[in-house]
Every structure is written in C-alpha cells, then in structure tokens.
Amino acid sequence: MAKVHVLYTGGTIGCVPDAQGALAPVPGPEFERLVLSMPGLSGHRVADHPGLTWTMGWLDRTLDSSAMTPADWIVIARRILDVYDEHDGFVVLHGTDSMAYTASALSFLLPGLSKPVILGGSQVPLTVALSDALPNLVGALALAGTLPVPEVCVFFDTRLLRGNRARKIDANRFAGFGSPNFPPLATVGSFVDRNSALWLPMPGEDSSLSVPANRAGRREELDAQAAALDGxxxxxxxxxxxxxxxxxxxxxxxxxxxxxxxxxxxxxxxxxxxxxxxxxxxxxxxxxxxxxxxxxxxxxxxxxxxxxxxxxxxxxxxxxxxxxxxxxxxxxxxxxxxxxxxxxxxxxxxxxxxxxxxxxxx
Known part of the structure; x- marks a missing residue:
C-alpha cells in the first residue's frame, strides 16, 4: 500500500473563469471535488495502481504562482513536514510561472528527504477537455507513490526532472518545462523508464527526515528562516x-x-x-x-x-x-x-x- 499526499497551492490546473472571464484558481475543497470526478481518480485512488491512494490538502489562500514569495516556500515545506510520516510521497500542485523557483527552494529547505516530493501543474486548466492537466496529475501521483526517488522533482509532459535543474521553457506548449543541463530522472510512456543512476542517494539516519528528531530540528530551522526573510x-x-x-x-x-x-x-x-x-x-x-x-x-x-x-x-x-x-x-x-x-x-x-x-x- 502506498499513500500520496497532494498539496494544492493554486495555479492554472485549478483555474476557472471569474465573472470578468479571467482565470482564477478555485478554493481547495472545490478543487478536490473536481479531481474526484476525474477518470481514474475517484475514491481517492489511482486507477491501474492497486493499493495507491491519495489525500489532499490546500493552502488557506490559493495563489497564482506569479504571486508566490519565499515565505510561501517555507509554508509549503512546513506542510510537507506536517504529514511526512503518514505518507510515502508528495505532490505539490503549483502554477507554472514560478514552479522552478519553488522546486529549487524546497530542495534546499528540505535536506534529508527520503521520499519523493513532486511539483506538477498544467498549461491548461483541469476543467478544459483538451488539457494537459489530467495526465500531468495522474503521472505525478503514480510516480510519487511508486518511485523511491529521494528528492524534489518537477513532473511535466511525461518527464520527471530534478526540481533544482528545471526551468519553464515554453509558455504555451504542453512541454512547458525542460532541464537544459541535466537529464530527466525518469520518463513516462507505456512504461516508466527510470534513470536511477542519477538520483540523489538516500540520506543516512543522522539527517533523514524519516527520523522524528530530524523533522523537529528542520521545523525549528524553518521557523528561524521564515523570521529572517523580512530582513x-x-x-x-x-x-x-x-x-x-x-x-x-x-x-x-x-x-x-x-x-x-x-x-x-x-x-x-x-x-x-x-x-x-x-x-x-x-x-x-x-x-x-x-x-x-x-x-x-x-x-x-x-x-x-x-x-x-x-x-x-x-x-x-x-x-x-x-x-x-x-x-x-x-x-x-x-x-x-x-x-x-x-x-x-x-x-x-x-x-x-x-x-x-x-x-x-x-
């Protein structure tokens, strides 16, 4: 059995038109209901992956990622730590505009990862029929629950990229992200092609976030970093x-x-x-x-x-x-x-x- 936690922060994937026709991300409870209505994701399960279940949380205020700040990076890191022990992997749904910044930051804010943290999103909202949202979401969920890669990643358009090597390279095409200086960690097609030789090594017990004392210490350090950002x-x-x-x-x-x-x-x-x-x-x-x-x-x-x-x-x-x-x-x-x-x-x-x-x- 594998359990993945999804943290919805906002972004295009959860957008619907507002009264003026501009796209805005819906609140978390509404987005979860939408995801549950999608093919293969009902009942908080992932079809074709027996035993893989998911839970969802969200930020109190959903954001377009262009409004993200370093303080939000720390909020996301804390939320992952809050549920770290109860889950086998994590998916952070995020807008594409600043996804590479957040993925990079999380790799530095969460040293000692022993489980995958995968950032994902879409170029087109989940509510649109011709969209990259559903394959990106299902792919991120499946990889987070089945791939023991101990680092922060970005999954977009079939490719799993190291988070701090990823960049947004296209504003319109579904292949919106690339990693110009580092190969993908995995590629999804009819099967998952793992490039596991490139994965970061599993942390030792002295630093692993699977150890409660290490998570407690990391929370204290995050609190101090949050306080320092205003300076x-x-x-x-x-x-x-x-x-x-x-x-x-x-x-x-x-x-x-x-x-x-x-x-x-x-x-x-x-x-x-x-x-x-x-x-x-x-x-x-x-x-x-x-x-x-x-x-x-x-x-x-x-x-x-x-x-x-x-x-x-x-x-x-x-x-x-x-x-x-x-x-x-x-x-x-x-x-x-x-x-x-x-x-x-x-x-x-x-x-x-x-x-x-x-x-x-x-």
Missing amino acids: FSVPMLWLHPGIRASTVSAMLSGTVPAAKGLVLLAFGEGNGPTDPAFLAALAGADRSGVVVMDNTQVQAGAVLPGAYATGLGAVGAVGAYDMTPEASYAKLVCLLAAGLDPVAVKGLMATPIAGELTVIDA
Whole structure:
C-alpha cells in the first residue's frame, strides 16, 4: 500500500473563469471535488495502481504562482513536514510561472528527504477537455507513490526532472518545462523508464527526515528562516549592452529591506561589461557584504570562472557553473535566511548541496 499526499497551492490546473472571464484558481475543497470526478481518480485512488491512494490538502489562500514569495516556500515545506510520516510521497500542485523557483527552494529547505516530493501543474486548466492537466496529475501521483526517488522533482509532459535543474521553457506548449543541463530522472510512456543512476542517494539516519528528531530540528530551522526573510532582499539583474553603473548602485542602495545578495544574468560564460565604473559598483557591493552571483542568460551551458578576461570573478562574483538562475536565486535566499555570513554563503553557493550544480574546470 502506498499513500500520496497532494498539496494544492493554486495555479492554472485549478483555474476557472471569474465573472470578468479571467482565470482564477478555485478554493481547495472545490478543487478536490473536481479531481474526484476525474477518470481514474475517484475514491481517492489511482486507477491501474492497486493499493495507491491519495489525500489532499490546500493552502488557506490559493495563489497564482506569479504571486508566490519565499515565505510561501517555507509554508509549503512546513506542510510537507506536517504529514511526512503518514505518507510515502508528495505532490505539490503549483502554477507554472514560478514552479522552478519553488522546486529549487524546497530542495534546499528540505535536506534529508527520503521520499519523493513532486511539483506538477498544467498549461491548461483541469476543467478544459483538451488539457494537459489530467495526465500531468495522474503521472505525478503514480510516480510519487511508486518511485523511491529521494528528492524534489518537477513532473511535466511525461518527464520527471530534478526540481533544482528545471526551468519553464515554453509558455504555451504542453512541454512547458525542460532541464537544459541535466537529464530527466525518469520518463513516462507505456512504461516508466527510470534513470536511477542519477538520483540523489538516500540520506543516512543522522539527517533523514524519516527520523522524528530530524523533522523537529528542520521545523525549528524553518521557523528561524521564515523570521529572517523580512530582513533582507535578493534582487536579480539582467545585464544588457550599455548597462550603467548607476543602475547597479540604484538597485542595491534603493532596495528595501537592504540587499544581501544579487543574482546577475550575465552574457555567455558569465561575461559582463568592462566599464570601470560598472565593475567598481559590483566590487563595492562585494566589499559591503553583498553576495554577488554570476549566472548566464543562456539556457544551456555553464559559467566558467576565469574563462575570459571579461569574467566577473575579479570583482568578487561567485560563478554559478551550470546552476539555473532560479536555483541560484532560491539557494541564495535560503542560505541568507539561515543566518550564514557572506564568506560561508559564497562557499556554499559554489558547492553542490542538493544536486543543483556540477563543478566544471575552466
């Protein structure tokens, strides 16, 4: 027997038109009734998977994922911990716009996972006949109940992706998510093709969330991180030809609460302008304790520290290697919320802790 818990947060999958014709997610009880009316999901069971049952919970306020904040990441992590011992896997139904951010964050907020946490959703609501919602939902449920992958994942359009490697790559097609720098963990067709050699290892008893004491400690740490979030900001800056030093300075000095981190979306392998004033603005931020991450605007490939004379490592920026911008942002927020000093944060940002990056020599 396997039991999966579904946490419905909102998103397109649960949307219906409001009085003005705009889509809005329905409340949790209404969504559960809708899911129970779907083929293969009645009676809180999953057809063709004998013994697989599911329960459902929801946020008090369902959200379009574009309204998600880091505080919501912690709410979701807590809700998973609340029911962790009674279930074998978890599905988080989420809007697609910021799903990659939440999946990345959960991988850092829930170290010690011994059970799958699978984020899913759809490009078209469940109430629409021609929709990707039902196969995405059934697939996520089946995988969460049958695949012992001990990490946070995204399931979308037949592919199970590592959560902190996933990106939204298309706003319209059913194949809305990809993983440019890492292969799928599994692929669903007439059978499930497992790529289990890529899965993260099962945690030891000293860290596993299956141990009650470890879950209690994680809850305390989440409480502390939640309280810390109001004390800092982490902006993201897309570099472009002609960007001015004043733009960097204005972003860092004008953000409230004060910025403790900055994610740069740089050119190519992490390159940026060589204008001395621009570099001085970044160097000044680094000296003041702001952790600057050097990411790339390019979908695939990696930031290679020191590969070019125009690299940003000389002003203290940390190369992201092949980490996605979403994972880089979420990881930076989570580490800063944990109260670590800039030196410690820099070291961990360049170190894989949940399978989010591959260290590559220049």
